[in-house]
Amino acid sequence: MTNEEKKTSSEDILNKKWDLCLSNLLVKSGIGLSVGIVASALIFKKKSWPIAMSTGFGIGVAYADCQRTFNPTAIPGVKIIKPPPS
Amino acid sequence: MLGAIRQAARVRTANSFSPNVTRQQNFLQTRKRIYSTETTSKSTSDISKAATNGATPFKGATPTETVKEELAANNAVKEELAKKKGFGFGKFILGITIFGGIAYGGAVYYSLEHEDFRDAFVEHVYGAEKSVEYFEDLQRQGTFERIRKDVKQFNNKAFDKGKDVFNRVNQIFKQPDTVKVPIEKIVKERKIELPEDPILLKLTYTLNELIDILDNYDVKDKDDLIKRAKEELRELGTHIDLLRIEDQARIQAHITEQNEKYNQLYVSKENELKRQLEDEKKRIYEQHYEQFNSELARESARHNEELKNELFRQSVEIQRRWIRDVKFMVEKERGGRLARLDNINHHLKILERISVDNAEHLDDSLKTHRLWCALRALQNAIEQPDRIPFANQIAAMRHLSSTDEIVTTVLSTIDDNVANNGVDSISDLSARFATVRDEVRRASLVPENGGVFAHLLSIMLSKVLFHKHGLVEGSDVESILARVQYHLNENDLDTATRELNQLKGWPKKLAEDWIKAARNHLEIKQAIEVCH
Numbered sequence: 039m040t041n042e043e044k045k046t047s048s049e050d051i052l053n054k055k056w057d058l059c060l061s062n063l064l065v066k067s068g069i070g071l072s073v074g075i076v077a078s079a080l081i082f083k084k085k086s087w088p089i090a091m092s093t094g095f096g097i098g099v100a101y102a103d104c105q106r107t108f109n110p111t112a113i114p115g116v117k118i119i120k121p122p123p124s
Numbered sequence: 125m126l127g128a129i130r131q132a133a134r135v136r137t138a139n140s141f142s143p144n145v146t147r148q149q150n151f152l153q154t155r156k157r158i159y160s161t162e163t164t165s166k167s168t169s170d171i172s173k174a175a176t177n178g179a180t181p182f183k184g185a186t187p188t189e190t191v192k193e194e195l196a197a198n199n200a201v202k203e204e205l206a207k208k209k210g211f212g213f214g215k216f217i218l219g220i221t222i223f224g225g226i227a228y229g230g231a232v233y234y235s236l237e238h239e240d241f242r243d244a245f246v247e248h249v250y251g252a253e254k255s256v257e258y259f260e261d262l263q264r265q266g267t268f269e270r271i272r273k274d275v276k277q278f279n280n281k282a283f284d285k286g287k288d289v290f291n292r293v294n295q296i297f298k299q300p301d302t303v304k305v306p307i308e309k310i311v312k313e314r315k316i317e318l319p320e321d322p323i324l325l326k327l328t329y330t331l332n333e334l335i336d337i338l339d340n341y342d343v344k345d346k347d348d349l350i351k352r353a354k355e356e357l358r359e360l361g362t363h364i365d366l367l368r369i370e371d372q373a374r375i376q377a378h379i380t381e382q383n384e385k386y387n388q389l390y391v392s393k394e395n396e397l398k399r400q401l402e403d404e405k406k407r408i409y410e411q412h413y414e415q416f417n418s419e420l421a422r423e424s425a426r427h428n429e430e431l432k433n434e435l436f437r438q439s440v441e442i443q444r445r446w447i448r449d450v451k452f453m454v455e456k457e458r459g460g461r462l463a464r465l466d467n468i469n470h471h472l473k474i475l476e477r478i479s480v481d482n483a484e485h486l487d488d489s490l491k492t493h494r495l496w497c498a499l500r501a502l503q504n505a506i507e508q509p510d511r512i513p514f515a516n517q518i519a520a521m522r523h524l525s526s527t528d529e530i531v532t533t534v535l536s537t538i539d540d541n542v543a544n545n546g547v548d549s550i551s552d553l554s555a556r557f558a559t560v561r562d563e564v565r566r567a568s569l570v571p572e573n574g575g576v577f578a579h580l581l582s583i584m585l586s587k588v589l590f591h592k593h594g595l596v597e598g599s600d601v602e603s604i605l606a607r608v609q610y611h612l613n614e615n616d617l618d619t620a621t622r623e624l625n626q627l628k629g630w631p632k633k634l635a636e637d638w639i640k641a642a643r644n645h646l647e648i649k650q651a652i653e654v655c656h
Contacts, residue, residue: 048637
């Protein structure tokens with residue numbers, strides 16, 4: 039049943055997107071946290087704010103990705119104008 | 125007008141006549157003659173003459189007196205003339221007037237007759253037109269004709285009267301002369317009676333004349349002479365009579381003799397002629413008889429010949445007819461047999477056709493039976509609660525229904541993919557709809573270009589929403605879902621699919637697969653129904 043793996047049924051699309059978003063959030067926030075810890079320990083003399091900032095970056099990227107998955111046409115700075123209904 | 129003048133003249137003449145009557149009463153005849161002449165010459169009498177006539181005879185009883193009177197009258201006239209010229213002038217005027225009237229009347233009359241004159245007259249003379257027209261009217265009404273007729277009648281009457289008078293006068297004068305002569309003659313002729321014989325009659329006349337002469341001349345013994353003459357005449361008469369009798373007798377004898385002779389001649393001639401006639405008759409009869417005989421013989425011969433010919437012809441014709449009839453009969457017989465054969469052939473063909481049809485029908489029924497079986501199998505496969513691929517059944521049907529166009533077209537519409545995968549049953553679909561419904565409900569509040577937070581909000585708020593049930597109205601997502609659920613519960617997939625197809629945006633996207641599956645199911649079902 040290779041066919042079924044490839045194709046998701048329509049009612050599961052949103053769930054898939056949510057899954058992707060969550061995993062993205064976990065991964066990117068984890069990367070941000072780890073980068074922040076290394077940077078605070080090595081460069082910023084064991085201060086806490088670099089850890090929070092890099093985690094925030096990770097979350098932000100994850101959010102942007104998620105946003106793009108839900109609405110791929112909503113690119114910042116670009117506005118799609120619908121043609122007036124004829 | 126002219127008639128009136130004439131009448132006046134007549135009256136005047138009658139007046140003037142009365143003294144004459146007194147004067148000449150003795151002479152009736154002459155008076156009559158004068159009267160007749162007067163009447164005939166009435167028309168010519170003049171007015172002036174009449175006047176003078178009227179003036180003069182009145183007073184004259186004796187000539188001397190009349191002369192004296194005349195003289196006195198003349199003197200008086202002269203005196204009057206001397207005294208007044210007015211009377212003369214009046215006369216002149218009267219004359220001119222009369223003349224003018226006559227001229228005018230004449231002109232009018234002439235204009236009635238001639239067109240040219242009338243034109244000129246009407247043009248140049250005053251009042252002419254009216255008078256001419258008046259006279260024309262009169263003419264048209266026939267007044268002139270009547271007057272003319274009257275005048276003519278009157279003239280004729282007068283003329284007749286005159287004639288009558290004249291005749292009467294003539295008679296009175298003539299009667300004595302005409303009567304005298306015949307009487308004397310009659311008296312004289314009595315002397316000798318008239319004999320019958322014309323010669324004697326002549327002689328008698330002569331003798332009579334002689335007697336007359338003798339009467340006139342005084343001769344003595346005339347009576348004796350006359351008597352002798354008479355006797356002699358009588359003797360002569362008797363002699364003549366005798367002679368005549370004798371002559372008559374002789375003539376009679378001659379006549380009888382002649383008569384006899386001719387009678388004999390006549391008889392002999394008659395006999396001869398009779399004989400001749402007989403001979404002639406006989407001869408003619410014989411001749412005719414011979415001729416008739418020969419004619420008869422010839423005629424009979426000819427008739428026989430004709431009869432023979434006719435017979436021959438008829439025999440030939442009858443033969444021909446017989447031949448024809450026989451031919452016709454034979455043809456008919458043959459035709460009948462052939463027709464029977466044809467009929468049998470036809471029946472045979474029909475039988476063949478029927479058998480072929482029967483075979484075809486059997487074939488068809490077999491085929492349809494098979495098809496029916498396949499259809500049943502297909503239906504079975506579809507109605508199974510599980511998803512079973514029915515490609516085999518479809519292939520079998522395709523094979524069986526190669527002749528049926530409708531079935532093939534219907535089968536061609538079925539997707540191979542669907543056939544291979546099978547379709548979801550209604551129970552499957554309703555089970556799947558439960559999940560679909562939850563998903564759709566979760567996404568029901570997402571705006572069209574909603575982002576992550578919109579989705580999050582929708583999921584959170586959908587938990588709080590009231591769930592609708594049954595056949596509810598409204599175009600919002602929740603009521604649509606309720607209706608679909610209701611139709612599915614009623615086992616009406618078609619309407620449910622239609623309802624769900626009304627969704628928009630994310631809900632539509634979510635429900636798309638389910639709609640597709642339901643459509644496939646419906647399509648197959650419809651195909652099976654059509655195949656039925």
